[in-house]
Amino acid sequence: MGNYFNTLSLRDKLTQLSKCRFMDSSEFEDGVNALKGKKIVIVGCGAQGLNQGLNMRDSGLDISYALRAEAIAEKRKSYVNASENGFNVGTYEELIPTADLVLNLTPDKQHTSVVKAVMPLMKKGATLSYSHGFNIVEEGTQVREDLTVIMVAPKCPGTEVREEYKRGFGVPTLIAVHEENDPEGKGWAQAKAYAAATGGDRAGVLASSFIAEVKSDLMGEQTILCGLLQTGSILCFDKMIEKGIDAGYASKLIQYGWETVTEGLKYGGITNMMDRLSNPAKIKAFELSEELKDIMRPLFQKHMDDIMEGRFSSGMMADWANDDKDLLGWRAATAETAFEKTPAGNVEISEQEYYDNGVLMVAMVRAGVELAFEAMTDSGIIDASAYYESLHETPLIANTIARRKLYEMNSVISDTAEYGCYLFDHACKPLLADFMKKIDTDVIGKAYAKDNGKAVDNAKLIAVNKALREHPVEKVGSFLRASMKAMKPIV
Ligand SMILES: NC(=O)C1=CN([C@@H]2O[C@H](COP(=O)(O)OP(=O)(O)OC[C@H]3O[C@@H](n4cnc5c(N)ncnc54)[C@H](OP(=O)(O)O)[C@@H]3O)[C@@H](O)[C@H]2O)C=CC1
Numbered sequence: 001m002g003n004y005f006n007t008l009s010l011r012d013k014l015t016q017l018s019k020c021r022f023m024d025s026s027e028f029e030d031g032v033n034a035l036k037g038k039k040i041v042i043v044g045c046g047a048q049g050l051n052q053g054l055n056m057r058d059s060g061l062d063i064s065y066a067l068r069a070e071a072i073a074e075k076r077k078s079y080v081n082a083s084e085n086g087f088n089v090g091t092y093e094e095l096i097p098t099a100d101l102v103l104n105l106t107p108d109k110q111h112t113s114v115v116k117a118v119m120p121l122m123k124k125g126a127t128l129s130y131s132h133g134f135n136i137v138e139e140g141t142q143v144r145e146d147l148t149v150i151m152v153a154p155k156c157p158g159t160e161v162r163e164e165y166k167r168g169f170g171v172p173t174l175i176a177v178h179e180e181n182d183p184e185g186k187g188w189a190q191a192k193a194y195a196a197a198t199g200g201d202r203a204g205v206l207a208s209s210f211i212a213e214v215k216s217d218l219m220g221e222q223t224i225l226c227g228l229l230q231t232g233s234i235l236c237f238d239k240m241i242e243k244g245i246d247a248g249y250a251s252k253l254i255q256y257g258w259e260t261v262t263e264g265l266k267y268g269g270i271t272n273m274m275d276r277l278s279n280p281a282k283i284k285a286f287e288l289s290e291e292l293k294d295i296m297r298p299l300f301q302k303h304m305d306d307i308m309e310g311r312f313s314s315g316m317m318a319d320w321a322n323d324d325k326d327l328l329g330w331r332a333a334t335a336e337t338a339f340e341k342t343p344a345g346n347v348e349i350s351e352q353e354y355y356d357n358g359v360l361m362v363a364m365v366r367a368g369v370e371l372a373f374e375a376m377t378d379s380g381i382i383d384a385s386a387y388y389e390s391l392h393e394t395p396l397i398a399n400t401i402a403r404r405k406l407y408e409m410n411s412v413i414s415d416t417a418e419y420g421c422y423l424f425d426h427a428c429k430p431l432l433a434d435f436m437k438k439i440d441t442d443v444i445g446k447a448y449a450k451d452n453g454k455a456v457d458n459a460k461l462i463a464v465n466k467a468l469r470e471h472p473v474e475k476v477g478s479f480l481r482a483s484m485k486a487m488k489p490i491v
């Protein structure tokens with residue numbers, strides 16, 4: 001055991017990182033057939049476990065849950081989740097030997113011990129699946145030679161995996177087969193059927209590699225998806241309070257603002273999100289985001305480098321070995337922030353007002369999406385993968401903040417994402433301190449430039465529009481969004 005990625009030659013690393021093929025819908029014509037009648041046992045019934053299982057059962061597959069004996073005896077949440085939804089639940093010993101496919105949907109921290117417990121019980125020729133490849137790529141777990149190892153990784157929180165499926169759609173999904181474990185050559189057929197069963201095929205599936213998934217997933221979650229939304233929430237809220245904006249209003253503007261402005265992103269990328277602002281506000285948001293990009297670029301690059309070189313994973317694993325001291329301390333500190341503790345006021349904010357009074361939030365989203373995308377593609381990750389891990393998933397994470405603020409986001413995402421989110425947040429807040437000193441309520445809390453009567457500089461506006469539209473994230477985004485025609489609005 002050791003960092004598998006770090007054992008590869010540079011050439012092999014680049015080959016794996018660049019594995020990413022957007023699959024044609026015709027490749028899913030066989031639907032779930034490759035798994036029809038197979039016994040599928042999910043280990044863990046948490047964020048992904050429960051929601052993937054519900055979708056797969058609704059798609060006609062045979063799903064049961066193997067839980068730790070203590071979880072069953074103590075009727076823990078996982079047991080309640082599974083049994084109240086009518087699933088068959090049993091211990092590892094009861095269910096794993098019957099399984100054709102075992103889905104390991106426990107937290108990444110537990111994968112080594114779970115795989116160690118489950119593997120000897122698996123029948124010859126069965127398949128082991130992951131929804132995130134950390135255990136294989138960063139810990140170098142080696143799996144029994146007769147077992148097939150696949151990955152089906154939804155690019156979104158478990159709650160949204162279910163919500164999108166219920167809307168008749170799905171979420172973009174990355175699938176992979178571990179090249180060292182495909183003894184019967186059935187990995188791709190099973191991964192495709194699994195993605196179809198969760199609804200992923202309706203939103204877009206990338207045929208990728210364990211390595212590309214891990215490195216892009218870690219980068220997205222640490223920076224734009226969770227880290228920057230947390231930093232932005234705290235800084236924007238504190239600024240509004242400092243400047244005398246009503247606390248209930250400020251709380252509501254942030255809590256629901258990310259969801260509202262990123263809904264514009266979801267439908268038409270950064271271009272559409274920025275187009276929702278007035279022309280003077282758009283120019284201002286552009287200038288702010290350019291400044292933010294310059295300040296935060298080194299931090300985004302540091303996260304990418306630490307992920308690529310294994311420093312992030314070794315740091316997090318040291319915290320695992322230290323009983324999650326950092327994770328738990330950071331979690332508790334987040335709960336004490338003024339934003340978390342201030343309930344949203346009972347005040348009406350129209351959809352347009354979230355944009356007009358949230359120019360800084362729009363600027364942060366643009367800066368974060370573009371920086372994350374640039375850092376990933378600069379490192380050999382393919383644009384489609386980088387798009388899913390930056391622009392595409394931001395609205396889905398924003399939905400979780402709208403539900404119950406940062407608490408909800410950090411509960412719904414994996415522990416790995418939560419750890420990386422805090423790591424980024426703690427580095428980013430001090431980095432933005434000087435920038436935030438110059439910020440006033442004209443860009444957060446009140447409408448920008450409604451009454452200043454200044455003429456718009458047409459040449460500047462044209463240059464801003466060109467820069468926004470020509471960013472590579474917009475190019476790949478318009479192609480990928482065209483394959484998601486069935487999307488339904490949330491707000
Ligand atoms: N959260 C998300 O939305 C996403 C997660 N992923 C990936 O999906 C996988 C699952 O993550 P997530 O859904 O967040 O996980 P959760 O934290 O929600 O998983 C909790 C489940 O794991 C079980 N569990 C915890 N510890 C152990 C253990 N030592 N042995 C056996 N079972 C254990 C719990 O059971 P018990 O009741 O016994 O404690 C519970 O059923 C991870 O690989 C993650 O990276 C991928 C995409 C998004």
Ligand SMILES: CC[C@](O)(C(C)=O)C(=O)O
Binds near residue numbers: 155157226393
């Ligand atoms: C964004 C965080 C995530 O990668 C996810 C929901 O996709 C996770 O690990 O939870």
Ligand SMILES: [Mg+2]
Binds near residue numbers: 154155156217221
């Ligand atoms: Mg993810």
Ligand SMILES: [Mg+2]
Binds near residue numbers: 132218221
């Ligand atoms: Mg993740």
